Amino acid sequence: MNPTVTHDMSVLSLVTGASVLVQIVMLILVLASLLSWYHIFLKMFSLSRAARLADEFERKFWSGTALTDLYQRSVEKRHSVGSLERIFESGFREFVKLRKPDMDVANVMDGVRRAMRATYQREMDWLESYLPFLASVGSVSPYIGLFGTVWGIMNSFRSLANVAQATLGAVAPGIAEALIATAMGLFAAIPAVIAYNRFAGDINRFSTRCESFMAEFSNILQRQAH
Amino acid sequence: MMAYAYESPNEKAISGALTLVMHLMFFALLVFGVSWQKREAPPLVAELWSNLPAPKPAPPPPTVEPKPVPKAEPMPPPKVEPKPVPKVETKPPPKADIAAEEKKEKERKAKEKELAEKKKREERELAEKKKKEEQARLAALKQQQAKEAAEQLAREQDEALKKIAQSQAAAQARLVDEYKRRIADRIRRFIIEPPGLQGNPEVEFDVVVLPGGEVLDVRNRKASGQAPWDSAVERAIRRAQPLPLPPPESGLMREFRELNLKFRPKE
Numbered sequence: 001m002n003p004t005v006t007h008d009m010s011v012l013s014l015v016t017g018a019s020v021l022v023q024i025v026m027l028i029l030v031l032a033s034l035l036s037w038y039h040i041f042l043k044m045f046s047l048s049r050a051a052r053l054a055d056e057f058e059r060k061f062w063s064g065t066a067l068t069d070l071y072q073r074s075v076e077k078r079h080s081v082g083s084l085e086r087i088f089e090s091g092f093r094e095f096v097k098l099r100k101p102d103m104d105v106a107n108v109m110d111g112v113r114r115a116m117r118a119t120y121q122r123e124m125d126w127l128e129s130y131l132p133f134l135a136s137v138g139s140v141s142p143y144i145g146l147f148g149t150v151w152g153i154m155n156s157f158r159s160l161a162n163v164a165q166a167t168l169g170a171v172a173p174g175i176a177e178a179l180i181a182t183a184m185g186l187f188a189a190i191p192a193v194i195a196y197n198r199f200a201g202d203i204n205r206f207s208t209r210c211e212s213f214m215a216e217f218s219n220i221l222q223r224q225a226h
Numbered sequence: 227m228m229a230y231a232y233e234s235p236n237e238k239a240i241s242g243a244l245t246l247v248m249h250l251m252f253f254a255l256l257v258f259g260v261s262w263q264k265r266e267a268p269p270l271v272a273e274l275w276s277n278l279p280a281p282k283p284a285p286p287p288p289t290v291e292p293k294p295v296p297k298a299e300p301m302p303p304p305k306v307e308p309k310p311v312p313k314v315e316t317k318p319p320p321k322a323d324i325a326a327e328e329k330k331e332k333e334r335k336a337k338e339k340e341l342a343e344k345k346k347r348e349e350r351e352l353a354e355k356k357k358k359e360e361q362a363r364l365a366a367l368k369q370q371q372a373k374e375a376a377e378q379l380a381r382e383q384d385e386a387l388k389k390i391a392q393s394q395a396a397a398q399a400r401l402v403d404e405y406k407r408r409i410a411d412r413i414r415r416f417i418i419e420p421p422g423l424q425g426n427p428e429v430e431f432d433v434v435v436l437p438g439g440e441v442l443d444v445r446n447r448k449a450s451g452q453a454p455w456d457s458a459v460e461r462a463i464r465r466a467q468p469l470p471l472p473p474p475e476s477g478l479m480r481e482f483r484e485l486n487l488k489f490r491p492k493e
Contacts, residue, residue, distance in 0.1 A: 011256045034245055041241035165411055187252075 011180070018177045019155050025148030025181050029141055033188035036137040039130045040195040047202050050127065053082025054209060067092060067224075083123040083206075084213055091116040091214070095221050105225045112221055116214050123210070127203050131196060138193035145185020152178025401472060402481045408470045410487060416462035419491055420454035426492045427452045429459050433485045439468030447486070459489045 074089045094115035098108040156174025427450030434443040472478045
């Protein structure tokens with residue numbers, strides 16, 4: 001029996017001292033946190049780039065450049081263009097293909113709209129990818145952490161039954177260990193939720209922007225078709 | 227299908243690195259910034275040993291001796307005061323009866339001399355006596371002071387020893403009490419209270435314990451008057467082994483060789 005009772009309560013010792021299941025829970029939470037942060041950073045970069053490219057393209061588009069020139073340009077650098085430019089490109093290609101003297105204008109415009117919508121859907125799908133993951137991390141990781149905590153506290157109470165005196169000192173380290181799991185769950189969840197909300201808002205705004213561009217562009221094409 | 231513009235391998239790497247850096251920073255903050263260290267100083271043992279090794283070399287007794295006692299004033303040799311007198315007298319020398327005058331003068335002078343000498347001697351004697359007295363007084367004082375100092379030293383040492391012994395004994399007593407309480411607690415957990423007990427009978431057992439905590443013998447010293455309670459307690463004592471005992475190095479085992487335990491149903 002060691003007379004000097006020392007509770008080493010540093011975070012590291014709390015983690016290493018936890019039971020296996022709690023450690024697994026912690027591992028899952030760490031992974032979730034790492035992945036969610038990775039996607040948060042990635043999405044942050046892509047969204048800001050999407051907005052920048054859209055700005056550039058809109059400036060060019062409304063500056064009066066000929067549509068064919070714009071089309072030429074976007075076909076050339078098709079790997080580094082933004083959503084708006086892709087939508088424009090697919091719409092214009094469809095328009096050029098469909099425009100024949102005997103074609104009905106309404107039919108041409110229908111085809112153009114369909115092509116643009118398809119590209120738009122694909123773009124949105126791309127932008128929205130991994131948002132559900134962030135949402136899941138945000139909503140589920142507190143529960144996972146809570147599970148680890150409940151399990152840890154159960155264990156610490158069970159071991160309490162084998163001690164002669166039930167002192168607070170006998171239970172406290174176990175509970176602290178268990179609570180680390182909840183802390184980690186919250187640590188993973190909070191940024192994920194914040195980022196999810198932020199990104200969902202951004203993407204929503206971006207999609208309205210795309211849709212209004214599509215409407216305006218189809219108006220222009222309709223005018224040209226006549 | 228198409229390679230999308232919104233993602234480049236470059237950005238992937240940057241994101242990964244940022245993620246790792248962020249997590250590492252947070253982890254470092256947790257580990258080094260927030261460490262809930264709780265060091266419990268053991269109240270019993272610490273107090274016990276901190277006093278023992280050096281029984282304080284009894285603080286030096288208040289140094290009384292060197293007090294610069296007024297050094298027996300070595301009485302300045304008494305000056306012979308009445309010197310100028312004869313000179314005045316000798317001045318007017320009436321030539322008429324010089325012889326008688328001279329004779330008288332001589333006599334007087336001799337007398338005066340004698341007187342002065344006597345006075346001198348007396349004074350010297352007095353001074354010497356005074357000196358002796360002073361020395362004796364000083365010696366006595368010194369002796370007394372030394373005695374007092376010695377006494378004080380002895381008293382202080384005694385007190386310090388007593389204090390140490392007291393604190394030691396108190397600490398030990400506390401430790402013993404603590405372990406007795408633990409033993410009683412442990413046994414109490416194994417008691418299955420028989421139904422139908424009346425009142426709160428107290429049973430007393432003498433338990434002989436081996437150093438490992440095993441119970442060698444259980445003797446019923448004072449029955450409670452309700453046999454079911456007595457036997458329940460006895461069974462509990464046997465089932466509670468090994469009893470929690472202090473570690474052998476604490477030297478308290480002799481307190482636990484034979485335990486006297488009392489149990490009441492309602493406690």
